[in-house]
Amino acid sequence: MAFLQGLDSHIVIVGCGISGIGAAQKLLNQGFHNVRILEATGRCGGRIRTGRIGSKTVEIGANWIHGPCQDNPVFRLACRYDLLDAASTSEENQAVDVGGHPPYVSNWFSSSGRRLDPELTEPAAALFQSLLLECQDFHASGGEPAPSVGAYVKARAPGLAAAEWRDDGGAARDLGLATMSALLKLECSISGTPSMDDVGLGAFGAYKTLPGLDCTFPAGYEGLIGCMMKELPEGIVSYNVPVKCVHWNGSVQRPGPCGRAFPVWVECENGDAVPADHVILTVPLGYLKKHQKTLLSPPLPLKKMHCIERMGFGTNNKIFLEFEQPFWDPDCEAIHFVWEDESALVDVVPDVERFWMKKLACFTVLKPAERYGHLLCGWISGHESEHMESLSEAEVEKSVTQVIRRFTGNPTISPKRIMRSQWYHDPYTCGSYSYLATGCSGFDIDTLAEPLPLKGSRTKPLQVLFAGEATHDSFFSTVHGALLSGWREGDRIISHYSPSSFSVSVSSKL
Numbered sequence: 001m002a003f004l005q006g007l008d009s010h011i012v013i014v015g016c017g018i019s020g021i022g023a024a025q026k027l028l029n030q031g032f033h034n035v036r037i038l039e040a041t042g043r044c045g046g047r048i049r050t051g052r053i054g055s056k057t058v059e060i061g062a063n064w065i066h067g068p069c070q071d072n073p074v075f076r077l078a079c080r081y082d083l084l085d086a087a088s089t090s091e092e093n094q095a096v097d098v099g100g101h102p103p104y105v106s107n108w109f110s111s112s113g114r115r116l117d118p119e120l121t122e123p124a125a126a127l128f129q130s131l132l133l134e135c136q137d138f139h140a141s142g143g144e145p146a147p148s149v150g151a152y153v154k155a156r157a158p159g160l161a162a163a164e165w166r167d168d169g170g171a172a173r174d175l176g177l178a179t180m181s182a183l184l185k186l187e188c189s190i191s192g193t194p195s196m197d198d199v200g201l202g203a204f205g206a207y208k209t210l211p212g213l214d215c216t217f218p219a220g221y222e223g224l225i226g227c228m229m230k231e232l233p234e235g236i237v238s239y240n241v242p243v244k245c246v247h248w249n250g251s252v253q254r255p256g257p258c259g260r261a262f263p264v265w266v267e268c269e270n271g272d273a274v275p276a277d278h279v280i281l282t283v284p285l286g287y288l289k290k291h292q293k294t295l296l297s298p299p300l301p302l303k304k305m306h307c308i309e310r311m312g313f314g315t316n317n318k319i320f321l322e323f324e325q326p327f328w329d330p331d332c333e334a335i336h337f338v339w340e341d342e343s344a345l346v347d348v349v350p351d352v353e354r355f356w357m358k359k360l361a362c363f364t365v366l367k368p369a370e371r372y373g374h375l376l377c378g379w380i381s382g383h384e385s386e387h388m389e390s391l392s393e394a395e396v397e398k399s400v401t402q403v404i405r406r407f408t409g410n411p412t413i414s415p416k417r418i419m420r421s422q423w424y425h426d427p428y429t430c431g432s433y434s435y436l437a438t439g440c441s442g443f444d445i446d447t448l449a450e451p452l453p454l455k456g457s458r459t460k461p462l463q464v465l466f467a468g469e470a471t472h473d474s475f476f477s478t479v480h481g482a483l484l485s486g487w488r489e490g491d492r493i494i495s496h497y498s499p500s501s502f503s504v505s506v507s508s509k510l
């Protein structure tokens with residue numbers, strides 16, 4: 001009986017990214033029929049966004065399924081919808097367990113316009129990798145010899161480099177360290193942080209990888225969203241409806257449908273007010289950081305506010321460059337730019353306006369060439385990336401072309417097309433994805449995910465629930481983390497109303 005009434009409850013999901021879609025999927029499958037999604041923009045998918053450069057399909061947001069194996073729900077869905085190629089779904093591919101991908105086949109260029117010798121760059125890359133592995137171990141062992149990943153790497157690297165290149169003199173050592181600077185910048189993009197000095201050392205290992213060699217969607221990641229949306233009832237999403245304020249805790253007293261009182265009213269920018277028993281908020285952490293003081297009324301409890309402030313959310317952008325002819329080797333998967341003046345291990349550019357392009361240290365080569373031609377994806381994070389967004393595409397093209405000419409020593413190279421993402425200035429994302437900043441731990445993620453009202457309140461339970469990438473304690477910053485978080489909050493509502501949930505959880509302990 002209680003369950004039947006539960007199915008009538010009004011549920012509003014804020015945000016139509018994969019976490020919001022996942023929550024809706026769960027609830028509808030269980031028979032909840034008053035489910036609505038309010039989406040600020042005119043499209044679904046959020047940070048899953050496929051675009052085009054010329055005639056080629058590229059990912060402006062998420063690119064890979066990280067860890068495509070049976071434990072990854074995004075992989076399972078992609079298989080069910082038949083969206084992957086045979087190589088990605090093979091047993092062999094699922095079994096490779098190397099934390100994503102084996103080291104890229106790389107071409108290294110330096111600021112003095114020469115190719116760097118693999119005899120130098122390979123040991124530097126290996127040293128850097130071993131330092132990152134050391135960083136991951138502090139999560140399990142406890143204790144932090146340094147506050148951040150950056151501080152730890154910067155403290156350890158010079159000694160290791162001196163030992164590695166002790167017979168080759170200072171020049172090789174300095175170049176080895178400059179090589180590690182390029183890798184540190186790439187790591188900033190991967191972590192979505194302005195500097196590795198901002199990433200907590202003890203928390204670094206909280207992020208978990210799944211087995212499986214990272215794979216992509218040949219026809220675009222948005223195909224996954226399209227397939228998921230087809231399974232939802234038509235009209236469930238209201239587009240171009242930004243939510244302005246979630247009035248919870250019975251703070252708006254007004255009769256809703258059938259004259260009933262609702263604990264929550266969702267106020268939209270367009271003036272609409274939508275009544276709800278439960279609201280699942282899936283807005284990005286970057287949006288929460290910017291709007292947390294006004295997005296809820298009454299405001300968020302202090303402990304949630306503080307953890308939203310503490311947690312990290314940075315910018316990682318892509319700059320796509322298309323060329324007539326490659327300036328890299330046929331087998332090359334990644335191109336790295338080493339600034340020879342950076343042997344002091346730097347991952348932040350001092351004069352952002354003049355030198356933002358120094359942060360752009362790595363380009364991945366889109367493969368296969370038959371599909372993409374000669375297309376590179378450059379990665380740039382941090383304040384340098386945010387500044388890049390504010391420039392015109394022509395200005396970006398000019399600066400990047402200058403850098404490529406300098407590093408390749410070829411004064412005539414020009415990209416024939418360029419396109420970049422602008423995630424920081426996207427008003428409903430405000431950056432790219434979350435990371436555990438210094439001073440943070442998994443507890444902050446759990447606090448962020450805690451529904452309102454907090455435990456112990458005698459008002460109606462589960463009024464506001466929190467999903468989205470940043471609320472998953474081991475897969476934050478990923479698509480599968482986002483999807484799992486949406487399912488989790490859907491399930492939280494389902495089990496709240498399910499008459500069997502209590503007896504099931506009790507009996508399973510017996």
Ligand SMILES: Cc1cc2nc3c(=O)[nH]c(=O)nc-3n(C[C@H](O)[C@H](O)[C@H](O)COP(=O)(O)OP(=O)(O)OC[C@H]3O[C@@H](n4cnc5c(N)ncnc54)[C@H](O)[C@@H]3O)c2cc1C
Binds near residue numbers: 038062243470476482
């Ligand atoms: C450049 C980039 C590369 C990435 N690469 C990868 C990758 O290779 N692999 C991977 O697994 N992950 C990757 N990610 C991360 C991945 O895209 C995200 O973790 C995931 O898509 C987040 O889903 P979500 O539902 O939590 O949030 P979102 O997709 O951001 O959805 C939130 C939705 O809420 C809406 N919204 C915001 N404010 C309001 C409001 N006030 N009212 C109504 N609606 C609102 C937004 O418009 C948006 O549609 C990448 C992200 C970026 C930016």
Ligand SMILES: *[C@@H]1O[C@H](CO)[C@@H](O)[C@H](O)[C@H]1NC(C)=O
Binds near residue numbers: 249298459
């Ligand atoms: C919610 O409402 C109750 C009772 O009306 C009140 O005691 C409580 O302080 C309110 N909580 C918040 C966070 O405003």
